[in-house]
Structures are given as structure tokens and as C-alpha cells.
Amino acid sequence: MTPSEESANEQSICIGCGLCCDGTVVTHLAVRDESDLGAPLRGLGVEIIAAADPPVFELPCPAVCDGVCTIHSLHRPSACEQFECKLSRAVLDGEVSPEEARSVISATLGSREQVRAGLLNEAVLQEMLTAYFRIGD
Ligand code: SF4
Numbered sequence: 001m002t003p004s005e006e007s008a009n010e011q012s013i014c015i016g017c018g019l020c021c022d023g024t025v026v027t028h029l030a031v032r033d034e035s036d037l038g039a040p041l042r043g044l045g046v047e048i049i050a051a052a053d054p055p056v057f058e059l060p061c062p063a064v065c066d067g068v069c070t071i072h073s074l075h076r077p078s079a080c081e082q083f084e085c086k087l088s089r090a091v092l093d094g095e096v097s098p099e100e101a102r103s104v105i106s107a108t109l110g111s112r113e114q115v116r117a118g119l120l121n122e123a124v125l126q127e128m129l130t131a132y133f134r135i136g137d
């Protein structure tokens, strides 16, 4: 493996994905309270839905841009730090290589675009999300 391949492998597969931030995989993320939500998200206009149990905030998150969390180096809710989809867990467990995971992410993002363009049935995208991303499905 060349040094550049090694560094590509070490880079998180989440960079450029953001499917769990933009409302594709899940629609809400849980937060403990306002301090857990944090000033960066509050500054972007995110509000807690306090009536939910546990309290949540709605996705898409305004902090995600091109699959990257723009407030990553600032405060993020604990759920963001802890969230691990099926695919990222499989990579961490050594069951799927980062290259394979990136291919799955790329195919899923492509399918989502096709669904938006009316070229693919939504059910196909949902099957991919269930197979590769949603925990507990
Ligand atoms: S946890 Fe999964 S869905 Fe979320 S950004 Fe990472 S690879 Fe994508």
C-alpha cells in the first residue's frame, strides 16, 4: 500500500457521506438538553423539540455541507459523536474495507440523486439504507 493509499484508508469514511446528518438515514437525533445541542447549532437556528422523549432536533442538520460536518472542530451534540451506522461499524470491525464502504456510500448518494430526479423508485434507496446504514433494521 502506498503512503497515499494508507492515508486514504485512515481517513474516515464519513467525510463526504453525511447521510446520517442530512435526513436520509434518520430524521431526528436525540440530545440531552440545550447544552448538549450546543452554541454552534443554536447559532444556525436549530431548536430542540422538547416535547419528544428524549428531546430531539430535526434533520437535515444545517451544519452539514457536501457530506462534511462544518462544526466538527467545535461543539457537536453527543449523539453525533456516538452515532455509528451499520457500514461504519462494519469498517471499524474489519468486516468491510474503507474502499468498499466508500463505494457503497457513493452508490447510495447516486441512487438518492436518481430518486430525486424521478429516475429510480424510492423503495430501492430505502432498501440500500436498510441494508447498509440503519441500525436495528
Ligand atoms: S456514520 Fe454512516 S451514514 Fe453517517 S456519515 Fe458516517 S458512513 Fe455516513
Ligand code: SF4
Pocket: 020, 021, 029, 041, 061, 062, 063, 064, 068, 069, 070, 071, 072, 076, 077, 080
Ligand atoms: S452537528 Fe455535524 S455531525 Fe451532528 S448532525 Fe449536524 S452535521 Fe452531522
